[in-house]
Amino acid sequence: xxxxxxxxxxxxxxxxxxxxxxxxxxxxxxxxxxxxxxxxxxxxxxxxxxxxxxxxxxxxxxxxxxxxxxxxxxxxxxx
Numbered sequence: 001x002x003x004x005x006x007x008x009x010x011x012x013x014x015x016x017x018x019x020x021x022x023x024x025x026x027x028x029x030x031x032x033x034x035x036x037x038x039x040x041x042x043x044x045x046x047x048x049x050x051x052x053x054x055x056x057x058x059x060x061x062x063x064x065x066x067x068x069x070x071x072x073x074x075x076x077x078x079x
Contacts, residue, residue: 008063
């Protein structure tokens with residue numbers, strides 16, 4: 001059985017935003033592509049409204065963690 005990894009929510013949100021921009025997708029199209037809801041994509045993208053300093057701090061933690069280091073819910077409280 002493979003070990004579960006967790007994504008850095010800021011890095012993931014930036015990847016989603018970049019793909020939306022490059023492929024000229026709507027949030028709804030991106031949600032279908034990811035197999036999630038429109039509100040889920042919107043929540044991810046709202047993380048990019050955090051102060052830039054906070055985003056850099058979270059991004060510096062790296063990606064593909066073996067445990068949750070930060071959560072989206074926790075980050076949304078910081079807005």
